[in-house]
Amino acid sequence: MNAPDQKTNRPAEEEIVLNCRGIVKQFPGNLALDHVDFSVRRGEVHALVGQNGAGKSTLVKIITGVYTRDGGVIELDGTEMPLRSPTEAEEAGISIIHQDQQLVHNFDVKRNVFLGREIRKGPFLDFDTMRKQTQEVLDMIHVRFGPDDLIKTLSVGEREQVSIAAALLQKPRILILDEPTASLSLKETEQLFQIIRDLKSQGVTIIYISHHFDEIFEVSDRITVLRDGKSIQTLNVKDCNKREVIEIMIGRNVSQLYPKKEIEKGETILSVKNISLRNKLNDVSFELKKGEIIGVAGILGSGIADLANVLFGIVRPDTGEISVYGSRTDIKNPRIAKQNRLALIPEDRRTEGFVSGMTVEENMSFAFAKRYRQGPLYSRKKGAAEADRIIRLLSIKTNDCNTMIDSLSGGNQQKVVIGKWLEGDSGIFIMNQPTTGVDVGSKVEIYNAISDLVADGAGAILISQDFEELLGMCDRIIVISGGAVTKIYQYGEAEEKDLLHYATVSVKAGES
Amino acid sequence: MNKNSTKLNKAFWEDLILRRGTMIGMIAIILFLGLRAPSFFRVKNLMDVLKQSCILILVAMGQTVVLVSGGFDMSAGSLLQLTANLAAGFILAGMKTPSVLIAGIAVGLAVGLVNTFFVVMVKIPAFVATLAMMLVLSGVTTWYNKGKSITLSNEPGFFFLGQGYIGPIPVLFIITVAVMLLLHVFLKKTKTGLRMYSVGENYAAAMLHGISKKKALLISFMLGGALIGAAGVLQASYSYGASTMSTTLDFLLQALAASLLGTTFSRTEELSVIGTAISALFISSLSSALIANGVSNLLQPGLLGLILVVSVMLTVIKKREIGQVTIF
Numbered sequence A: 001m002n003a004p005d006q007k008t009n010r011p012a013e014e015e016i017v018l019n020c021r022g023i024v025k026q027f028p029g030n031l032a033l034d035h036v037d038f039s040v041r042r043g044e045v046h047a048l049v050g051q052n053g054a055g056k057s058t059l060v061k062i063i064t065g066v067y068t069r070d071g072g073v074i075e076l077d078g079t080e081m082p083l084r085s086p087t088e089a090e091e092a093g094i095s096i097i098h099q100d101q102q103l104v105h106n107f108d109v110k111r112n113v114f115l116g117r118e119i120r121k122g123p124f125l126d127f128d129t130m131r132k133q134t135q136e137v138l139d140m141i142h143v144r145f146g147p148d149d150l151i152k153t154l155s156v157g158e159r160e161q162v163s164i165a166a167a168l169l170q171k172p173r174i175l176i177l178d179e180p181t182a183s184l185s186l187k188e189t190e191q192l193f194q195i196i197r198d199l200k201s202q203g204v205t206i207i208y209i210s211h212h213f214d215e216i217f218e219v220s221d222r223i224t225v226l227r228d229g230k231s232i233q234t235l236n237v238k239d240c241n242k243r244e245v246i247e248i249m250i251g252r253n254v255s256q257l258y259p260k261k262e263i264e265k266g267e268t269i270l271s272v273k274n275i276s277l278r279n280k281l282n283d284v285s286f287e288l289k290k291g292e293i294i295g296v297a298g299i300l301g302s303g304i305a306d307l308a309n310v311l312f313g314i315v316r317p318d319t320g321e322i323s324v325y326g327s328r329t330d331i332k333n334p335r336i337a338k339q340n341r342l343a344l345i346p347e348d349r350r351t352e353g354f355v356s357g358m359t360v361e362e363n364m365s366f367a368f369a370k371r372y373r374q375g376p377l378y379s380r381k382k383g384a385a386e387a388d389r390i391i392r393l394l395s396i397k398t399n400d401c402n403t404m405i406d407s408l409s410g411g412n413q414q415k416v417v418i419g420k421w422l423e424g425d426s427g428i429f430i431m432n433q434p435t436t437g438v439d440v441g442s443k444v445e446i447y448n449a450i451s452d453l454v455a456d457g458a459g460a461i462l463i464s465q466d467f468e469e470l471l472g473m474c475d476r477i478i479v480i481s482g483g484a485v486t487k488i489y490q491y492g493e494a495e496e497k498d499l500l501h502y503a504t505v506s507v508k509a510g511e512s
Numbered sequence B: 001m002n003k004n005s006t007k008l009n010k011a012f013w014e015d016l017i018l019r020r021g022t023m024i025g026m027i028a029i030i031l032f033l034g035l036r037a038p039s040f041f042r043v044k045n046l047m048d049v050l051k052q053s054c055i056l057i058l059v060a061m062g063q064t065v066v067l068v069s070g071g072f073d074m075s076a077g078s079l080l081q082l083t084a085n086l087a088a089g090f091i092l093a094g095m096k097t098p099s100v101l102i103a104g105i106a107v108g109l110a111v112g113l114v115n116t117f118f119v120v121m122v123k124i125p126a127f128v129a130t131l132a133m134m135l136v137l138s139g140v141t142t143w144y145n146k147g148k149s150i151t152l153s154n155e156p157g158f159f160f161l162g163q164g165y166i167g168p169i170p171v172l173f174i175i176t177v178a179v180m181l182l183l184h185v186f187l188k189k190t191k192t193g194l195r196m197y198s199v200g201e202n203y204a205a206a207m208l209h210g211i212s213k214k215k216a217l218l219i220s221f222m223l224g225g226a227l228i229g230a231a232g233v234l235q236a237s238y239s240y241g242a243s244t245m246s247t248t249l250d251f252l253l254q255a256l257a258a259s260l261l262g263t264t265f266s267r268t269e270e271l272s273v274i275g276t277a278i279s280a281l282f283i284s285s286l287s288s289a290l291i292a293n294g295v296s297n298l299l300q301p302g303l304l305g306l307i308l309v310v311s312v313m314l315t316v317i318k319k320r321e322i323g324q325v326t327i328f
Helices: A056-063 A086-091 A109-114 A127-140 A156-168 A186-201 A213-219 A242-250 A304-311 A334-339 A349-353 A360-372 A380-393 A410-422 A440-455 A467-473 A496-504 B002-036 B043-068 B076-092 B097-121 B126-145 B156-163 B171-189 B191-201 B203-208 B213-238 B248-265 B273-292 B297-321
Strands: A016-027 A030-041 A045-049 A071-076 A094-097 A174-178 A205-209 A222-227 A230-236 A268-277 A281-289 A293-297 A319-324 A327-329 A342-345 A428-432 A459-464 A476-481 A484-490
Touching: A016 A056, A030 A045, A030 A056, A030 A071, A030 A205, A030 A222, A045 A056, A045 A213, A056 A174, A056 A205, A086 A094, A094 A156, A109 A127, A109 A156, A127 A156, A156 A174, A156 A186, A186 A205, A186 A213, A205 A213, A213 A242, A222 A242, A230 A242, A242 A440, A268 A304, A268 A459, A281 A304, A281 A319, A281 A459, A281 A476, A281 A484, A293 A304, A293 A467, A293 A496, A304 A342, A304 A428, A304 A459, A334 A342, A342 A410, A349 A410, A360 A380, A360 A410, A380 A410, A410 A428, A410 A440, A428 A440, A440 A459, A440 A467, A459 A467, A467 A496, A476 A496, A484 A496, B002 B248, B002 B273, B043 B076, B043 B171, B043 B191, B043 B213, B043 B248, B043 B273, B076 B097, B076 B126, B076 B213, B076 B248, B097 B126, B097 B156, B097 B213, B126 B248, B156 B171, B156 B213, B171 B191, B171 B213, B171 B273, B191 B203, B191 B213, B203 B213, B248 B273, B248 B297, B273 B297
Parallel strands: A030 A230, A045 A205, A045 A222, A094 A174, A174 A205, A293 A459, A293 A476, A342 A428, A428 A459
Antiparallel strands: A016 A030, A016 A071, A222 A230, A268 A281, A268 A319, A319 A327, A476 A484
């Protein structure tokens, strides 16, 4: 195993550390990787992008020895490697930090970092040595906690740093980060990037997997694009732009990444006046018209998620009033919200949006099951007919309505969650981060679905941390920071940096 | 940095108060009841109380070892009953004390193995699998003793284990403390112990670190079984054989209560054999102290239920605070 040592301080431009040539992986009925070439230079940050199903995770699993390849050659520093098991890959100096890095919350940092490869002195654990070595890797990434701190006392971002420390302990030549920022706040993401830059300067080679192009362009040197199991192109970040990469990735010209339609605005359907919620929201007011998409921009913890909860009756505000379709309504609970034609697309579709282990039809019909009665019983036939209609309407990719929802892609699952509300006569859609964790292609389809909804006379509130999609899709954008509205933009008025500015401007809580 | 350390300090004190809080509550209750019944605090009586508590402490530690890996053992009480009966029968049949002890441990290991098989290989939830085991073991016990008590007399060698004293200290208590210390070192200071905890706390994390759940549960059930099997033998020695009076459920519930109450001693709400042992000692002395105060035996199950609810409540509230949801 090679420590990141002095001689690698100045990475030679053309020195290839990992070279994959002609990698083939065949699954039953599916050629997952079709002669993929992928080469990584020493000391670079190399982004790997592609839509879900393009073969990113299969390729990573082959590099980390989880899958065995059916063809092709992998060379590490010019030596051919079989990489038949995760242990072999680890010994070869390849470490991965998974998307949902799991830690034992009741253990301290050193126990977590060493879990599975504990150091022993005789029959007992050697905590002193483990503490010392943990401190060494923690020093490498400049963290604010120590080896003896319990995981449960750390923030989400710090927990991610623990995972990185655990990977660094193995002195990897190549460190793979799989969607590392999925649950991080902006500030934590910034810290992660600093760590990545530090590691890079210490000679560690990094493979970075992400759906977020802003991050990729900020932190990486080169990008390899996979599509349909093939390696399409490797680009220098300096010589390309975001749109270019997206087009290569989805393999067609995105004339309109954001399919915003020109829609005539109707009467006001939702009016929110002076909503406050202790420590969360401060005097928020806005109106939503028929045919309108309103964006709510804010960072993690700014109160944007609480706004969704208030609108759908999950949390009751302390003060303020809400009028729905012209009449003042006390939305006490989600049932009343539903009766008033409100619909919620929740933030976490996996736990709140759909029921895993049920079919597409069952998931679509339970919100309005009453409508499909035959006598006192639920009628499968009526439910299925309606489900089929919505599958066609939103062009949901599924075999039929009896397919288990779990087997659908993330974007299509989200469309089922949206479609569920179409069976009722919902007219006000509250969407809390509907495109989190879905790839670009699916995003476009979700945007299309939203556009169709409002064209049909609905109104939508799009709550998001992805400012680019707000700028692309929304007629108006309300920026929230510290629970208060800091700025309102009309379509076309703002740029991403403006939103970011007003989303991070500090507002004293409790001030009105 | 400074701000950080004062924050930690505060958390440390809060934790300490919570830990000591349970302890202070326990001592206060026993003091209150003990002082009202003057004979309670005589050395001889205290030693009796200690001696009386030992079987429960051993069973509770057996339960704790299973809970550590995320298991659950409903069969603990009936395994105790079975090996107590077997031990009494074997002694009557003329077997020597060491052989009887080994037999008890062997039965416990076998039961642990079967439990592991159903939980790990057949993947039946531990609660259900061990519940079935509880019924099977009770059946075997009744079949073995034909519904009659097995009473022992004049077995000084065997009785020494459960009734003897070294100086003023009961032999049974010395055994119990030794077992507790060994288990504590095993669970907290060895690789295997750490891995068992990790499986029980967060299986997904353990798996990603290449740790085997099967192995952890196997060790848990086998170790717990061996411990309770041996406790049954000691029980027979302590109470002159085996009675037909069913204490199976009492032991099970008290052992569970002790394990859960024991977690409130730990900074991290972790199961620990020392916390379990102290809690079991408390539960057992509470019974004695109540009897010394003239509280009817008939009230005891109700009070036990109360202790169980309070101990589970303390655990659940604390766990919810840190965002963990328990099955209870």
